[in-house]
Amino acid sequence: MTTRSKLGGVYPTSTIQAMDKEAHQTLKQLRSLPGNKECAECKTSPSTWASVTLGVFVCMDCAQVHRNLGAHISKVKSCMGTYLWCPDELERMKEIGNARAWALYTGGAPPGTTIDKPVSGAAFEVRDRFARDKYEAQKWMHPGGMAAVLAEERIRSPSASASAPRVLKKTGDARRLNAKARRDARSKVQAMRRGRQDTAWPQGGGTGADTTTLLPAPSQADDDWATAEWDSWSPQPRPSAGKTRAAAAAAASVPAPAPALAAPPTVEPPPTDAFDAFFRECVGSPPQQQPTGGGGGSSTDLIDLFAPAPAVTTGLLSRQVSAH
Secondary structure (H helix, E strand, C coil), X not given: CEEECCCCCEEEHHHHHHCHHHHHHHHHHHHCCCCCCCCCCCCCCCCXXXXXXXXXXXXXXXXXXXXXXXXXXXXXXXXXXXXXXXXXXXXXXXXXXXXXXXXXXXXXXXXXCCCCCCCCCCCHHHHXXXXXXXXXXXXXXXXXXXXXXXXXXXXXXHHHHHHCCCCCCCHHHHHHHHHHHHHHHHHHHHHHHHHHHHCCCCCCCCCCCCHHHHCCCCCHHHHHHHCCCHHHCCCCCCCCHHHHHHHHHHHHHCCCCCCCCCCCCCCCCCCCCHHHHHHXXXXXXXXXXXXXXXCXXXXXXXXXXXXXXXXHHHHHHHHHHXXX
């Protein structure tokens, strides 16, 4: 036993019956799309019927309008579970839908033309006239047909996808995104706290800026230069940081020399008196030193120098006596 669809397809009845529940679930999802919620011929919502040949969803009242158009234009079916749907019919509803059908049957209207659907509950004649102008007379039909409509959609799709928000399909992606957002927020808060600590005013007053953050950190070369021995300064060029560190390491490995013995103090001769030098020239012999405990500074008695020796004195006296 077989079942023929409204589009001419033939399928086993058992297969169509087994797929009935899945088919109506698919129809429910299609009817929930923004473009398919409202009737294609008026502003009534929700849409409970569909034109299989035109691929649009309509309300129950407009389904009568489509029946009045004739089966050569539109064939309708209920979406509420009273009809069996075949795979080719479902594919037609997926391929077209109300949005594409509107672009196809109204896309050729002259510029500036406003096309409004009849309001919900409008008279049958009003809705019938609108449907006949659109489908029978094809008054506003797109000159390029469905191929042009699909091409325009491909042109608009990059901008639409760029402006559309990213939808997370898996719970794991949402969790990872939330964890990353928390880490970023925590990092920003920590950076703000560090910034406030660096620029905080001290309790005792001052500029409030941390000098350690304003001044550059001293390098190893600056440390070596600061600890150098200034007594051994020479006008030679300043050694580089690497050479200075190498010299310091070599000096640390060499043992320190033993301290040298102090030289004995030099004893300067006592000052020479002018009279002492004069008498030394007269007598021809150096004066004899006396102990430091004496009272005089000279070792020669002036009376002894002027007095003649005993032998000499005797000779002189004898000659003087004989002369007299």
